[in-house]
Amino acid sequence: MDGNTSLPVIDVSGLAAGSASAVPAVAAAIREACTGPGFFYVSGHGVPEPVIAAAVAAARDFFHLPQETKARVRANARHRGWHAMGGALMEGAKHADRKEFFSIGLELPEDDPAVLAGEPLRGPNQWPDFAPALRPAMGAYYDAMLALGARLTRAVAVSLGLEPGFFEPRYRKPLQRTQAIFYPPQEVGAEEEVFGVAPHTDFGLLTLLWQDDNGGLQVRERRSGGWIDAPPLPGTFVVNVGDLLGRWSNDRFASTPHRVVNRSGRERMSIATFHDPDFGALIDPRELGTPDGEARYEPITAGRHILNRFDQAFGYRKTVAPAG
Ligand SMILES: O=C(O)CCC(=O)C(=O)O
Numbered sequence: 175m176d177g178n179t180s181l182p183v184i185d186v187s188g189l190a191a192g193s194a195s196a197v198p199a200v201a202a203a204i205r206e207a208c209t210g211p212g213f214f215y216v217s218g219h220g221v222p223e224p225v226i227a228a229a230v231a232a233a234r235d236f237f238h239l240p241q242e243t244k245a246r247v248r249a250n251a252r253h254r255g256w257h258a259m260g261g262a263l264m265e266g267a268k269h270a271d272r273k274e275f276f277s278i279g280l281e282l283p284e285d286d287p288a289v290l291a292g293e294p295l296r297g298p299n300q301w302p303d304f305a306p307a308l309r310p311a312m313g314a315y316y317d318a319m320l321a322l323g324a325r326l327t328r329a330v331a332v333s334l335g336l337e338p339g340f341f342e343p344r345y346r347k348p349l350q351r352t353q354a355i356f357y358p359p360q361e362v363g364a365e366e367e368v369f370g371v372a373p374h375t376d377f378g379l380l381t382l383l384w385q386d387d388n389g390g391l392q393v394r395e396r397r398s399g400g401w402i403d404a405p406p407l408p409g410t411f412v413v414n415v416g417d418l419l420g421r422w423s424n425d426r427f428a429s430t431p432h433r434v435v436n437r438s439g440r441e442r443m444s445i446a447t448f449h450d451p452d453f454g455a456l457i458d459p460r461e462l463g464t465p466d467g468e469a470r471y472e473p474i475t476a477g478r479h480i481l482n483r484f485d486q487a488f489g490y491r492k493t494v495a496p497a498g
């Protein structure tokens with residue numbers, strides 16, 4: 175299902191080519207998108223198709239394994255590993271999401287100073303030895319998203335009137351999380367309020383989403399309050415503003431609610447990457463400037479903000495002791 179969409183499609187090939195002169199035009203388009211719908215597509219993103227295809231194939235094979243096999247890498251307190259169906263409940267939702275997902279983050283050894291210091295969410299990933307293709311494929315995809323995120327945040331910085339390099343020192347050991355998500359087909363006639371992902375805003379700075387060709391992602395239109403489709407467009411990623419960027423920018427950019435309903439009759443897959451800063455990055459609107467008045471938010475670290483949201487959304491965090 176390839177569709178038309180009213181959401182903007184921004185060609186970011188100039189960023190991938192490293193051309194400094196490409197930044198202002200992309201930044202202007204991003205500013206318009208982020209003060210408008212809060213969602214846009216990027217084309218010309220520079221991520222090789224085989225990198226995407228390999229990650230999708232390895233994740234699909236993993237999801238098709240028996241539940242008890244996948245449970246051997248069940249998510250730990252660092253959010254790494256397999257999250258079974260039923261573990262994610264969006265704030266205000268009636269039912270848990272109809273999805274399972276496999277989540278990775280920055281690969282840090284146990285003797286990394288941040289891990290030794292007990293920084294939450296830090297450490298090595300949980301790679302399944304029974305699905306050996308996952309590690310190289312998702313690892314390469316993760317790295318490609320780190321690089322794409324870095325290119326995009328340069329343009330985001332300019333779109334907020336900052337130096338292009340503003341975010342770089344805040345992404346030394348980023349909390350970026352990449353999760354392959356698997357949605358079983360939803361029965362037709364299922365209850366209205368059953369979702370693949372219930373309406374929510376993303377927690378972090380920017381989300382970079384690959385989706386397969388089934389469709390199902392819907393975005394709330396700010397003006398009408400209605401839901402519009404964000405259909406799959408080949409060769410693109412969907413990008414959206416998360417709460418952390420809303421807060422940091424003093425609501426100049428706002429995160430937009432979205433949801434997934436998989437009515438395709440088939441299984442659906444996506445890979446969401448939350449391109450988030452260092453645990454200790456200080457999110458202070460004053461630092462970005464507040465041209466339209468007072469700062470609306472107190473400073474908070476990126477890590478604290480994300481942990482607060484995790485504790486609300488994920489069942490496993492309510493049953494395991496917090497660990498480093
Ligand atoms: O799978 C999708 O299309 C979107 C997933 C999503 O919104 C999320 O994981 O935050």
Ligand SMILES: [Fe+2]
Pocket residue numbers: 374375376381432
């Ligand atoms: Fe989301």
